[in-house]
Amino acid sequence: xxxxxxxxxxxxxxxxxxxxxxxxGSITPLLAPRRNLVAAFGHVGPGAAALLPLQPGDTLxxxxxxxxxxxxxTSPHALLHWxxxxxxxxxxxxxxxxxxxxEDDPSFVVVGSADVTAAGPRQLFEAxxxxxxxHTVEEAQEAWLEWCDLAGPAxxxxxxxxxxxxxxxxxxxxxxxxxxxxxxxxxxxxxVTSRPATPVRPAAATPPPSPVRPAPPAPSPVRPAAPExxxxxxxxxAAEVPEPITVAPGPEDVPETTTANPEPVAAEAxxxxxxxTDVPRPxxxxxAELYLVSLVExxxxxxxxxxxxxxxxxxxxxxxxxxxxxxxxxxxxxxDGQGQDPPRTLRAGVHVIRVYSQKQGRALxxxxxxxxxxxxxxxxxxxxxxRRTYCYILTREPAARPAxxxxxxxxxxxxxxxxxxxxxxxxxxIEALLGLWPDLGYDxx
Numbered sequence: 001x002x003x004x005x006x007x008x009x010x011x012x013x014x015x016x017x018x019x020x021x022x023x024x025g026s027i028t029p030l031l032a033p034r035r036n037l038v039a040a041f042g043h044v045g046p047g048a049a050a051l052l053p054l055q056p057g058d059t060l061x062x063x064x065x066x067x068x069x070x071x072x073x074t075s076p077h078a079l080l081h082w083x084x085x086x087x088x089x090x091x092x093x094x095x096x097x098x099x100x101x102x103e104d105d106p107s108f109v110v111v112g113s114a115d116v117t118a119a120g121p122r123q124l125f126e127a128x129x130x131x132x133x134x135h136t137v138e139e140a141q142e143a144w145l146e147w148c149d150l151a152g153p154a155x156x157x158x159x160x161x162x163x164x165x166x167x168x169x170x171x172x173x174x175x176x177x178x179x180x181x182x183x184x185x186x187x188x189x190x191x192v193t194s195r196p197a198t199p200v201r202p203a204a205a206t207p208p209p210s211p212v213r214p215a216p217p218a219p220s221p222v223r224p225a226a227p228e229x230x231x232x233x234x235x236x237x238a239a240e241v242p243e244p245i246t247v248a249p250g251p252e253d254v255p256e257t258t259t260a261n262p263e264p265v266a267a268e269a270x271x272x273x274x275x276x277t278d279v280p281r282p283x284x285x286x287x288a289e290l291y292l293v294s295l296v297e298x299x300x301x302x303x304x305x306x307x308x309x310x311x312x313x314x315x316x317x318x319x320x321x322x323x324x325x326x327x328x329x330x331x332x333x334x335x336d337g338q339g340q341d342p343p344r345t346l347r348a349g350v351h352v353i354r355v356y357s358q359k360q361g362r363a364l365x366x367x368x369x370x371x372x373x374x375x376x377x378x379x380x381x382x383x384x385x386x387r388r389t390y391c392y393i394l395t396r397e398p399a400a401r402p403a404x405x406x407x408x409x410x411x412x413x414x415x416x417x418x419x420x421x422x423x424x425x426x427x428x429x430i431e432a433l434l435g436l437w438p439d440l441g442y443d444x445x
Contacts, residue, residue: 004106014133019305023114023126024051036103042096045117048078056086063149063166064091066091072168080160086176088412090151101140103365108132109140141365154415156326282316282327282394286442287351287372290424293342295357305390312376324441325396336386346391347379355404365405371398371437398437410436
């Protein structure tokens, strides 16, 4: 890593400034050997591929709206070249950023004044900052993900080919303007209005936890059975008490009591190890309805939530059969207003992928994600403040350890992006997500 930082000019510092009239002559050699690039450039000119060395699977956000193409600021020829090469390209109207993030180790960000365009004889004086400082890179990733959420779906060759003849043709005709807003962020913003899930709260207000608390008193009726040994004490008359004191058989009674004690202990300890083997193998269906749930790590579950976890663990924990991965029950929770609220439609039978945000409830490229789990039960604790949603899932331990950036790329290959408010039900979308954990092995349908 030290050698790589030295090549970037960051061996002894975390930030470096590049200036000049041929700025891409300094930037391109730094990016060329790197993989996993994500970029955001408002304007992309002809020959951009020679300046910005994007590879298949890399992602670019640009402004490919009709106005920008007609003005000649963004070249559909350059974008079409990238799309045909396997680069994922999104369009965000009004984007004016100039940003590249290299996500390999060491990760770094390049941000400044330069668009991806060769200015030719009228080269401009540019200034660009290069940094590998951890928090700066994370902030850049966070901004890039926000733009990606606002952008439309990935562009296809069919989207770009009709724009080839429009490139540089002049300002758009007013009648053509309605076509451009098709890729604006307007459709995504109203989703926020779905957050007032107050009508759903009365349904969840039937507190499932409350009937659980009476369950602990259940052992209490069992305990009265213990006083039964007191019955022999009642039947033994007081006259018999002095007899064992004066007669020699008294010491013989002592070993009888000592031998009687180990017998119930052995009887109690024996069945406990056999309990896990008595649990039948749980059903493990392939997901048909899959949610992404954004979580922020921290906090402690209530005693009631932990009690329910123990109950479900006894019922579903299984070592697996024929060498398969064992099954286990896990609990997660989310507080209202912390990150993106969990879906109110979580119920038994659906699957969830947990995404653990790293900063202020927003998932970053490197955020940890967990393999899909089958929801066994979920409820909202209406008495907690803020209100907390508990969810119990059946899951297995996979070999793969993908991150949120891998999930985003997997969806981008089919022209989709992460959605934390609605479920994935289309088979090709579900398969794109399950492909991140190929060894989970679901039951045949």
